[in-house]
Amino acid sequence: MPDTTAHPRNDAEHRDATDPLASLRTRFVIPDEKLIYLDGNSLGRLSKASLDRVREVVADEWGDRLIRSWNERWQTLPQTVGDYLGQHFLGAAPGQVVVSDSTSVNLYKLASAALDARPGRDVIVSDLNNFPTDRYILEGLAAARGLELKLVEFDELLGPTADQLRAVLDGDGLAGRIALVSLSQVDYRSAALADLAAVNQVVHEAGALVLWDLCHSAGSVPIELDASGTDFAVGCTYKYLNGGPGSPAFLYANASLIDGVRQPIWGWYGQNDQFAMGQGYDPVPSATRFLVGTPQVVGVSLVEAGAQVLAEVGIKPLRDKGVALTEFAIELFDAWLAPLGFTLGSPRDSAVRGSHVSVRHPEAYRICRALIEQDVIPDFRTPDRVRLGMAPATTRFVDVWDAFDAMRRIVETKAYEQIDPTRTDVT
Ligand SMILES: Cc1ncc(COP(=O)(O)O)c(C=O)c1O
Incomplete structure:
Protein backbone atom coordinates (compact mmCIF):
# COMPACT_ATOMS: atom_id res chain seq x y z
CA MET A 1 0.00 0.00 0.00
CA LYS A 48 -10.43 36.78 -19.69
CA ALA A 49 -8.40 39.03 -21.97
CA SER A 50 -9.29 36.73 -24.89
CA LEU A 51 -13.01 37.10 -24.13
CA ASP A 52 -12.65 40.90 -24.14
CA ARG A 53 -10.55 40.75 -27.29
CA VAL A 54 -13.00 38.58 -29.20
CA ARG A 55 -15.76 41.08 -28.46
CA GLU A 56 -13.56 43.93 -29.54
CA VAL A 57 -12.44 42.33 -32.79
CA VAL A 58 -15.88 41.03 -33.74
CA ALA A 59 -18.17 43.79 -32.50
CA ASP A 60 -15.96 46.86 -32.88
CA GLU A 61 -13.37 46.11 -35.52
CA TRP A 62 -15.60 44.02 -37.76
CA GLY A 63 -19.11 45.19 -36.81
CA ASP A 64 -18.36 48.87 -36.59
CA ARG A 65 -15.18 49.64 -38.49
CA LEU A 66 -15.84 47.04 -41.22
CA ILE A 67 -13.29 47.00 -44.01
CA ARG A 68 -11.51 50.05 -42.61
CA SER A 69 -10.04 47.71 -39.98
CA TRP A 70 -7.72 46.18 -42.56
CA ASN A 71 -5.71 49.38 -42.70
CA GLU A 72 -6.29 50.32 -39.09
CA ARG A 73 -5.09 47.03 -37.62
CA TRP A 74 -5.66 43.72 -39.35
CA GLN A 75 -3.29 43.82 -42.29
CA THR A 76 -0.11 43.64 -40.23
CA LEU A 77 -1.38 41.34 -37.46
CA PRO A 78 0.58 38.24 -38.60
CA GLN A 79 3.80 40.22 -38.33
CA THR A 80 3.09 42.25 -35.18
CA VAL A 81 1.86 39.23 -33.26
CA GLY A 82 4.75 37.20 -34.71
CA ASP A 83 7.26 39.78 -33.51
CA TYR A 84 5.56 39.82 -30.12
CA LEU A 85 5.92 36.05 -29.78
CA GLY A 86 9.50 36.37 -31.03
CA GLN A 87 10.33 38.94 -28.37
CA HIS A 88 8.66 37.32 -25.38
CA PHE A 89 8.81 33.60 -26.02
CA LEU A 90 11.07 32.66 -28.91
CA GLY A 91 14.23 34.74 -28.61
CA ALA A 92 13.78 36.06 -32.13
CA ALA A 93 14.46 39.59 -33.37
CA PRO A 94 11.70 41.28 -35.43
CA GLY A 95 11.01 40.34 -39.03
CA GLN A 96 11.53 36.59 -38.59
CA VAL A 97 8.26 35.32 -37.09
CA VAL A 98 4.75 35.40 -38.55
CA VAL A 99 1.49 33.91 -37.29
CA SER A 100 -0.45 32.07 -39.96
CA ASP A 101 -1.96 28.79 -41.05
CA SER A 102 -1.43 25.64 -38.98
CA THR A 103 1.75 24.07 -37.66
CA SER A 104 1.41 21.34 -40.29
CA VAL A 105 1.12 23.79 -43.18
CA ASN A 106 3.96 25.93 -41.86
CA LEU A 107 6.14 22.87 -41.52
CA TYR A 108 5.44 22.01 -45.14
CA LYS A 109 6.27 25.53 -46.31
CA LEU A 110 9.53 25.75 -44.39
CA ALA A 111 10.69 22.19 -45.07
CA SER A 112 10.08 22.75 -48.73
CA ALA A 113 11.98 26.06 -48.66
CA ALA A 114 14.88 24.39 -46.83
CA LEU A 115 15.05 21.52 -49.33
CA ASP A 116 15.17 23.99 -52.23
CA ALA A 117 18.05 25.73 -50.47
CA ARG A 118 20.11 22.49 -50.43
CA PRO A 119 19.99 21.33 -54.06
CA GLY A 120 21.75 18.07 -54.83
CA ARG A 121 21.26 16.71 -51.33
CA ASP A 122 18.79 13.85 -51.14
CA VAL A 123 18.21 12.95 -47.47
CA ILE A 124 15.83 14.34 -44.82
CA VAL A 125 16.45 13.25 -41.24
CA SER A 126 13.80 13.16 -38.55
CA ASP A 127 12.78 11.27 -35.42
CA LEU A 128 11.05 7.90 -35.89
CA ASN A 129 8.73 8.91 -33.05
CA ASN A 130 8.30 12.55 -33.99
CA PHE A 131 4.74 13.90 -33.79
CA PRO A 132 2.79 12.16 -36.60
CA THR A 133 1.94 15.23 -38.67
CA ASP A 134 5.65 16.13 -38.89
CA ARG A 135 6.52 12.65 -40.12
CA TYR A 136 3.71 12.54 -42.64
CA ILE A 137 4.59 15.93 -44.10
CA LEU A 138 8.25 15.02 -44.44
CA GLU A 139 7.24 11.65 -45.90
CA GLY A 140 5.09 13.43 -48.48
CA LEU A 141 7.85 15.86 -49.40
CA ALA A 142 10.36 13.04 -49.72
CA ALA A 143 7.98 11.05 -51.94
CA ALA A 144 7.19 14.05 -54.16
CA ARG A 145 10.85 14.91 -54.65
CA GLY A 146 12.36 11.42 -54.78
CA LEU A 147 14.31 11.95 -51.56
CA GLU A 148 15.08 9.54 -48.75
CA LEU A 149 13.47 10.13 -45.35
CA LYS A 150 15.71 8.71 -42.66
CA LEU A 151 13.84 8.27 -39.38
CA VAL A 152 16.15 7.85 -36.41
CA GLU A 153 15.07 6.15 -33.19
CA PHE A 154 16.09 8.29 -30.22
CA ASP A 155 15.75 7.30 -26.58
CA GLU A 156 12.34 8.55 -25.47
CA LEU A 157 13.72 9.87 -22.18
CA LEU A 158 16.70 11.63 -23.74
CA GLY A 159 15.16 12.95 -26.95
CA PRO A 160 17.35 13.79 -29.94
CA THR A 161 20.78 14.43 -28.43
CA ALA A 162 23.61 16.10 -30.31
CA ASP A 163 25.86 13.07 -29.75
CA GLN A 164 23.44 10.54 -31.15
CA LEU A 165 22.62 12.79 -34.06
CA ARG A 166 26.30 13.34 -34.84
CA ALA A 167 26.84 9.57 -34.96
CA VAL A 168 23.92 9.26 -37.41
CA LEU A 169 24.92 12.15 -39.63
CA ASP A 170 28.54 10.97 -39.78
CA GLY A 171 27.62 7.36 -40.52
CA ASP A 172 25.90 5.30 -43.18
CA GLY A 173 27.38 7.03 -46.23
CA LEU A 174 25.35 10.15 -45.47
CA ALA A 175 28.22 12.63 -45.84
CA GLY A 176 27.21 15.49 -48.11
CA ARG A 177 23.73 14.08 -48.64
CA ILE A 178 21.63 15.52 -45.82
CA ALA A 179 19.55 18.54 -46.76
CA LEU A 180 17.32 18.93 -43.72
CA VAL A 181 17.02 17.72 -40.14
CA SER A 182 13.56 18.24 -38.62
CA LEU A 183 12.92 17.53 -34.95
CA SER A 184 10.68 18.49 -32.02
CA GLN A 185 12.21 20.42 -29.16
CA VAL A 186 9.97 18.76 -26.56
CA ASP A 187 8.91 15.15 -27.15
CA TYR A 188 5.11 15.06 -27.13
CA ARG A 189 5.16 11.73 -25.28
CA SER A 190 7.87 12.09 -22.64
CA ALA A 191 8.52 15.86 -22.55
CA ALA A 192 12.25 15.21 -23.16
CA LEU A 193 13.72 18.62 -23.98
CA ALA A 194 16.33 18.87 -26.72
CA ASP A 195 19.30 21.25 -26.68
CA LEU A 196 18.66 23.54 -29.66
CA ALA A 197 22.14 25.06 -29.88
CA ALA A 198 24.00 21.75 -29.60
CA VAL A 199 21.81 20.02 -32.19
CA ASN A 200 21.92 23.01 -34.53
CA GLN A 201 25.71 22.92 -34.47
CA VAL A 202 25.84 19.24 -35.39
CA VAL A 203 23.35 19.75 -38.23
CA HIS A 204 25.30 22.71 -39.58
CA GLU A 205 28.57 20.76 -39.44
CA ALA A 206 26.87 18.28 -41.77
CA GLY A 207 26.02 21.15 -44.14
CA ALA A 208 22.28 20.72 -43.57
CA LEU A 209 19.53 23.03 -42.36
CA VAL A 210 17.47 22.49 -39.23
CA LEU A 211 13.72 22.88 -38.71
CA TRP A 212 12.31 22.65 -35.18
CA ASP A 213 8.76 21.95 -34.03
CA LEU A 214 8.23 24.01 -30.87
CA CYS A 215 4.61 23.05 -30.17
CA HIS A 216 5.31 21.73 -26.66
CA SER A 217 7.96 24.26 -25.72
CA ALA A 218 6.51 27.62 -26.82
CA GLY A 219 5.15 29.34 -23.72
CA SER A 220 6.54 26.76 -21.30
CA VAL A 221 10.32 26.86 -21.67
CA PRO A 222 12.58 29.78 -22.65
CA ILE A 223 13.61 29.47 -26.29
CA GLU A 224 16.51 31.30 -27.93
CA LEU A 225 16.06 30.86 -31.67
CA ASP A 226 18.50 33.55 -32.77
CA ALA A 227 21.18 32.82 -30.18
CA SER A 228 21.03 29.06 -30.80
CA GLY A 229 21.58 29.47 -34.54
CA THR A 230 18.23 27.94 -35.49
CA ASP A 231 17.39 28.04 -39.20
CA PHE A 232 13.65 27.42 -39.17
CA ALA A 233 10.97 26.68 -36.59
CA VAL A 234 7.21 26.20 -36.33
CA GLY A 235 4.85 25.84 -33.42
CA CYS A 236 1.25 25.98 -32.38
CA THR A 237 -0.38 28.59 -30.21
CA TYR A 238 -3.30 26.66 -28.76
CA LYS A 239 -1.29 24.82 -26.11
CA TYR A 240 0.70 26.78 -23.49
CA LEU A 241 0.15 30.05 -25.37
CA ASN A 242 -3.64 29.83 -24.84
CA GLY A 243 -4.58 31.02 -28.34
CA GLY A 244 -7.77 28.90 -28.46
CA PRO A 245 -8.87 25.80 -30.39
CA GLY A 246 -7.28 25.67 -33.83
CA SER A 247 -5.64 29.07 -33.38
CA PRO A 248 -3.13 29.95 -36.13
CA ALA A 249 0.43 28.74 -35.71
CA PHE A 250 3.72 30.64 -35.89
CA LEU A 251 6.75 30.12 -38.05
CA TYR A 252 10.29 31.42 -37.75
CA ALA A 253 12.88 31.84 -40.46
CA ASN A 254 16.36 33.07 -39.57
CA ALA A 255 17.03 36.50 -41.11
CA SER A 256 20.28 35.27 -42.64
CA LEU A 257 18.37 32.75 -44.76
CA ILE A 258 15.21 34.58 -45.72
CA ASP A 259 16.37 36.27 -48.91
CA GLY A 260 17.75 33.02 -50.27
CA VAL A 261 14.66 30.87 -49.76
CA ARG A 262 11.18 30.66 -51.21
CA GLN A 263 8.21 28.79 -49.98
CA PRO A 264 6.13 26.55 -52.26
CA ILE A 265 2.83 28.44 -52.02
CA TRP A 266 3.25 31.74 -53.80
CA GLY A 267 0.30 33.68 -52.42
CA TRP A 268 -0.37 37.38 -52.61
CA TYR A 269 0.25 37.96 -48.87
CA GLY A 270 3.89 37.04 -49.45
CA GLN A 271 4.21 39.46 -52.34
CA ASN A 272 6.12 42.73 -52.25
CA ASP A 273 3.84 45.74 -52.76
CA GLN A 274 0.83 43.42 -52.57
CA PHE A 275 -1.80 45.93 -53.66
CA ALA A 276 0.07 46.96 -56.79
CA MET A 277 -1.49 43.72 -58.08
CA GLY A 278 1.51 43.39 -60.36
CA GLN A 279 2.74 40.59 -62.60
CA GLY A 280 5.29 38.06 -61.40
CA TYR A 281 5.91 36.84 -57.86
CA ASP A 282 8.46 38.90 -55.97
CA PRO A 283 8.41 37.92 -52.29
CA VAL A 284 8.80 40.35 -49.37
CA PRO A 285 12.33 40.32 -47.88
CA SER A 286 11.22 39.22 -44.39
CA ALA A 287 9.31 36.31 -42.89
CA THR A 288 6.22 37.88 -44.48
CA ARG A 289 7.18 35.92 -47.60
CA PHE A 290 5.95 32.81 -45.79
CA LEU A 291 2.41 34.14 -45.61
CA VAL A 292 0.00 32.88 -48.23
CA GLY A 293 -3.49 34.33 -48.08
CA THR A 294 -5.72 36.57 -45.99
CA PRO A 295 -4.87 36.31 -42.27
CA GLN A 296 -7.33 34.63 -39.87
CA VAL A 297 -7.98 37.90 -38.06
CA VAL A 298 -10.04 36.61 -35.13
CA GLY A 299 -7.63 33.75 -34.57
CA VAL A 300 -4.47 35.87 -34.71
CA SER A 301 -6.06 38.45 -32.40
CA LEU A 302 -6.73 35.74 -29.82
CA VAL A 303 -3.15 34.51 -30.10
CA GLU A 304 -2.07 38.02 -29.14
CA ALA A 305 -4.52 38.26 -26.23
CA GLY A 306 -3.51 34.88 -24.78
CA ALA A 307 0.20 35.59 -25.16
CA GLN A 308 -0.06 39.02 -23.53
CA VAL A 309 -1.28 37.53 -20.25
CA LEU A 310 1.80 35.31 -20.09
CA ALA A 311 4.22 37.95 -21.35
CA GLU A 312 3.26 40.18 -18.42
CA VAL A 313 4.86 37.71 -16.01
C1 LIG B 1 4.51 18.44 -31.71
C2 LIG B 1 3.27 18.77 -32.46
N1 LIG B 1 3.34 19.15 -33.75
C3 LIG B 1 2.22 19.46 -34.46
C4 LIG B 1 0.97 19.39 -33.88
C5 LIG B 1 -0.29 19.65 -34.63
O1 LIG B 1 -0.20 20.50 -35.67
P1 LIG B 1 -1.52 21.14 -36.31
O2 LIG B 1 -1.90 22.30 -35.45
O3 LIG B 1 -1.12 21.49 -37.67
O4 LIG B 1 -2.60 20.12 -36.25
C6 LIG B 1 0.85 18.99 -32.55
C7 LIG B 1 -0.49 18.90 -31.95
O5 LIG B 1 -0.73 18.46 -30.88
C8 LIG B 1 2.01 18.67 -31.83
O6 LIG B 1 1.94 18.27 -30.55
Missing part, protein backbone atom coordinates in the same frame (compact mmCIF):
# COMPACT_ATOMS: atom_id res chain seq x y z
CA PRO A 2 1.56 3.36 -0.99
CA ASP A 3 2.46 5.75 1.81
CA THR A 4 0.33 8.89 1.70
CA THR A 5 1.26 10.24 5.13
CA ALA A 6 4.60 11.54 3.90
CA HIS A 7 2.81 13.76 1.36
CA PRO A 8 -0.26 15.30 3.00
CA ARG A 9 -2.51 17.52 0.90
CA ASN A 10 -1.62 20.56 3.01
CA ASP A 11 1.91 20.30 1.61
CA ALA A 12 0.38 21.11 -1.81
CA GLU A 13 -1.76 23.83 -0.26
CA HIS A 14 1.35 25.39 1.25
CA ARG A 15 3.09 25.37 -2.13
CA ASP A 16 0.10 27.18 -3.66
CA ALA A 17 0.04 29.70 -0.83
CA THR A 18 3.68 30.61 -1.48
CA ASP A 19 3.50 30.43 -5.30
CA PRO A 20 4.47 33.82 -6.78
CA LEU A 21 2.34 33.07 -9.87
CA ALA A 22 -0.76 31.96 -7.96
CA SER A 23 -2.78 35.05 -8.86
CA LEU A 24 -2.24 34.50 -12.60
CA ARG A 25 -5.03 31.93 -12.48
CA THR A 26 -7.54 34.69 -11.75
CA ARG A 27 -6.84 36.08 -15.23
CA PHE A 28 -8.47 33.01 -16.77
CA VAL A 29 -12.08 31.91 -17.14
CA ILE A 30 -12.46 28.99 -14.72
CA PRO A 31 -16.17 28.19 -14.44
CA ASP A 32 -15.64 24.99 -12.47
CA GLU A 33 -13.07 25.26 -9.69
CA LYS A 34 -13.47 21.55 -8.95
CA LEU A 35 -12.39 20.46 -12.43
CA ILE A 36 -8.74 19.41 -12.43
CA TYR A 37 -7.48 20.36 -15.85
CA LEU A 38 -4.15 18.82 -16.77
CA ASP A 39 -4.44 19.24 -20.52
CA GLY A 40 -3.20 22.81 -20.95
CA ASN A 41 -0.38 21.26 -22.99
CA SER A 42 -3.01 20.25 -25.54
CA LEU A 43 -5.58 23.05 -25.32
CA GLY A 44 -4.70 25.96 -23.06
CA ARG A 45 -7.36 27.66 -20.96
CA LEU A 46 -9.37 30.69 -22.05
CA SER A 47 -8.04 33.98 -20.68
CA GLY A 314 7.59 36.53 -18.39
CA ILE A 315 8.76 33.13 -19.52
CA LYS A 316 11.38 32.65 -16.79
CA PRO A 317 8.89 32.60 -13.83
CA LEU A 318 6.56 30.42 -15.93
CA ARG A 319 9.39 27.97 -16.53
CA ASP A 320 10.28 27.95 -12.82
CA LYS A 321 6.71 27.10 -11.94
CA GLY A 322 6.57 24.42 -14.63
CA VAL A 323 9.68 22.84 -13.13
CA ALA A 324 8.25 23.02 -9.59
CA LEU A 325 4.95 21.43 -10.69
CA THR A 326 6.58 18.60 -12.61
CA GLU A 327 9.08 17.95 -9.76
CA PHE A 328 6.15 17.70 -7.36
CA ALA A 329 4.37 15.31 -9.74
CA ILE A 330 7.44 13.06 -9.88
CA GLU A 331 7.72 13.09 -6.07
CA LEU A 332 4.12 11.87 -5.83
CA PHE A 333 4.73 9.39 -8.63
CA ASP A 334 7.62 7.83 -6.69
CA ALA A 335 5.65 7.67 -3.45
CA TRP A 336 2.30 6.53 -4.77
CA LEU A 337 2.33 5.24 -8.33
CA ALA A 338 5.65 3.42 -8.72
CA PRO A 339 4.61 0.87 -6.01
CA LEU A 340 1.41 0.23 -8.01
CA GLY A 341 3.19 -0.86 -11.19
CA PHE A 342 3.48 2.46 -13.01
CA THR A 343 6.74 3.51 -14.66
CA LEU A 344 7.84 7.08 -15.23
CA GLY A 345 7.65 8.06 -18.91
CA SER A 346 9.44 11.40 -18.53
CA PRO A 347 13.01 12.46 -17.71
CA ARG A 348 13.80 12.86 -14.00
CA ASP A 349 16.13 15.78 -14.60
CA SER A 350 14.06 18.97 -14.91
CA ALA A 351 16.79 20.59 -17.02
CA VAL A 352 15.85 18.22 -19.86
CA ARG A 353 12.11 18.05 -19.25
CA GLY A 354 9.34 20.26 -20.60
CA SER A 355 6.16 21.01 -18.66
CA HIS A 356 4.34 17.71 -18.75
CA VAL A 357 4.85 14.35 -17.11
CA SER A 358 3.88 10.99 -18.57
CA VAL A 359 3.24 8.00 -16.39
CA ARG A 360 2.99 4.58 -17.98
CA HIS A 361 0.72 1.68 -17.07
CA PRO A 362 -0.69 -1.19 -19.16
CA GLU A 363 -4.22 0.04 -18.30
CA ALA A 364 -3.43 3.68 -19.09
CA TYR A 365 -6.40 4.14 -21.42
CA ARG A 366 -8.99 2.97 -18.91
CA ILE A 367 -7.23 4.82 -16.08
CA CYS A 368 -7.48 7.99 -18.17
CA ARG A 369 -11.19 7.48 -18.80
CA ALA A 370 -11.77 6.78 -15.11
CA LEU A 371 -9.95 10.01 -14.22
CA ILE A 372 -12.10 11.98 -16.66
CA GLU A 373 -15.24 10.53 -15.06
CA GLN A 374 -13.96 12.00 -11.78
CA ASP A 375 -13.40 15.43 -13.37
CA VAL A 376 -9.64 15.02 -13.63
CA ILE A 377 -8.59 15.67 -17.23
CA PRO A 378 -5.25 14.39 -18.46
CA ASP A 379 -4.81 12.76 -21.86
CA PHE A 380 -3.91 9.34 -23.13
CA ARG A 381 -1.05 8.74 -25.53
CA THR A 382 -0.78 5.34 -27.11
CA PRO A 383 0.04 2.68 -26.08
CA ASP A 384 0.27 3.09 -22.31
CA ARG A 385 0.81 6.72 -21.29
CA VAL A 386 -1.26 8.98 -19.06
CA ARG A 387 0.04 12.43 -19.98
CA LEU A 388 -0.36 15.16 -17.37
CA GLY A 389 0.20 18.68 -18.63
CA MET A 390 1.04 21.27 -16.00
CA ALA A 391 0.34 24.62 -17.63
CA PRO A 392 2.30 26.95 -15.32
CA ALA A 393 -0.20 29.81 -15.66
CA THR A 394 -3.21 27.95 -14.34
CA THR A 395 -2.24 24.65 -12.72
CA ARG A 396 -2.13 24.57 -8.92
CA PHE A 397 -0.09 22.22 -6.78
CA VAL A 398 -3.35 20.91 -5.27
CA ASP A 399 -4.45 19.97 -8.80
CA VAL A 400 -1.36 17.80 -9.12
CA TRP A 401 -1.93 16.28 -5.66
CA ASP A 402 -5.60 15.57 -6.33
CA ALA A 403 -4.88 14.06 -9.75
CA PHE A 404 -2.21 11.72 -8.41
CA ASP A 405 -4.40 10.81 -5.45
CA ALA A 406 -7.25 9.99 -7.83
CA MET A 407 -4.97 7.89 -10.02
CA ARG A 408 -3.66 6.03 -7.01
CA ARG A 409 -7.18 5.22 -5.82
CA ILE A 410 -8.36 4.16 -9.28
CA VAL A 411 -5.57 1.62 -9.51
CA GLU A 412 -5.71 0.47 -5.88
CA THR A 413 -9.44 -0.22 -6.14
CA LYS A 414 -9.23 -1.40 -9.79
CA ALA A 415 -12.03 1.08 -10.56
CA TYR A 416 -10.76 1.25 -14.13
CA GLU A 417 -12.11 -2.27 -14.71
CA GLN A 418 -15.62 -0.76 -14.90
CA ILE A 419 -14.59 1.34 -17.93
CA ASP A 420 -15.38 0.39 -21.53
CA PRO A 421 -12.03 -0.10 -23.29
CA THR A 422 -13.41 1.14 -26.67
CA ARG A 423 -11.31 4.11 -27.75
CA THR A 424 -12.85 7.54 -28.38
CA ASP A 425 -11.68 9.69 -31.34
CA VAL A 426 -9.81 12.32 -29.36
CA THR A 427 -7.81 10.84 -26.54
